[in-house]
Amino acid sequence: MLLAGSAAAQNPATCTQNCPAPYVPNEFWTTEYGPAAANIVLSPTNFLACSSTSYALCYYSGPDAAPKKKRGVAALPSLPCTISAEDANIADCRCYAESGNSYVDIHSIRNTEAYIETVRVCGLNGEKCRNLASDELPGRIASATGATPPTLPTAPVCDYLQADASGKAPMAPDAELVSTFSFARAKSYGVQQTDCPNAAPYAGCMTASCTVERDGKGKPTGFANCRCPIYTGPYQIGQAGASCSAGDGNVWSAAYAPPSTGSGHSGK
Known part of the structure; x- marks a missing residue:
């Protein structure tokens, strides 16, 4: 089902108190290209700017083997995305654990209430809230015109990224x-991509639920373990010169920016 025109047309209950609302999986086709699990990117404004004490970065996950070491760059870790033995529609992905500023693709919000709230405030493409484009452009606009661009609100989805007193983020019960x-x-991996135009399974990790990876003593290792839905279609990988195959039993963490959108990159 494609959510066309406005989320308001669906007239769902909206969170007005005791927010965020309980988790309900988002089954909308958020764009004509697929549901939230497809991780579709149509514009830089799709990437809503958030800040959180922790988040997982799965942009480089896929094969069992670590990327080859580049000159002047430290050795990179193995970040496999393994198809789950219990559920062939899920990939168990090892990802970086980071903190601070990050971006959420508005088309890939897997919590229904978070998606509805966010579309109503930010618009279908995120242009009415802080986003990747608005974070980069104000300085350029001010320099060129002498005018200060208006301040945009922070997207409601950002509230779903922060862990509550129970240690769980409201995006999903187990996150x-x-x-x-x-x-x-980006300094370690670069910013180039590999385009994989033939439809194949990939992990749509944006807004997936993750747990902190810990060593034998219970200490965080700096990584996270994420359960990402698998979607089949064309996609882009967040590394240059990568094979579109992640190896037997594995899939790439990927997203799809249709060629006509000119979005420049895709995130997940």
Whole structure:
């Protein structure tokens, strides 16, 4: 089901007290290209700007083997996305655990109430809230015109990323942290992509539920374990020169920016 025109047309109950609301999986086709699990990117404004004490970065996850070490760059870890033995529609992905500023793709919000609230405030493409474009452009606009752009509100979905007193983030009942996108590891991996135009399974990790990875003594390792839905379609990988195959039993954490959108990159 494609959510066309406005989320208000669906007239669902809206969270007005005791928010965030209980978790209900988002079954909407959030764009004509697929549901939230497809991680579709149509515009830079789709990436809503948030800040949280912790989030998972699955942008580089996929094969069992770590990427080859580049000159001047420290060795990179293994970040596999393994198809679950219990559920072939889920990938268990090892991701970085980060904190601070990150971005949520508005089309990939897997919590129904968070999605409805966010679309109503931010618009279907996120342009009415702080986003990747609005965070980058104000300085340029002010320099060129002498005018200060209006301040945009923070998207409601950002409230669903913060863990509550129970240690769980409201995005989903079992989420210690939530998978979003950032440039935190761009120096190590670069910003180029690999396009995989043939439809194949991939993990749509944006807003997936994650737990903190801990060592034998219970200490956080700096990584997270995320359960990402698997979707089949064309996609882009967040690394240059990568094979579109992540290896037997594995899938890439990926997203899809249709060629005509000119979005420049995709996140997950």
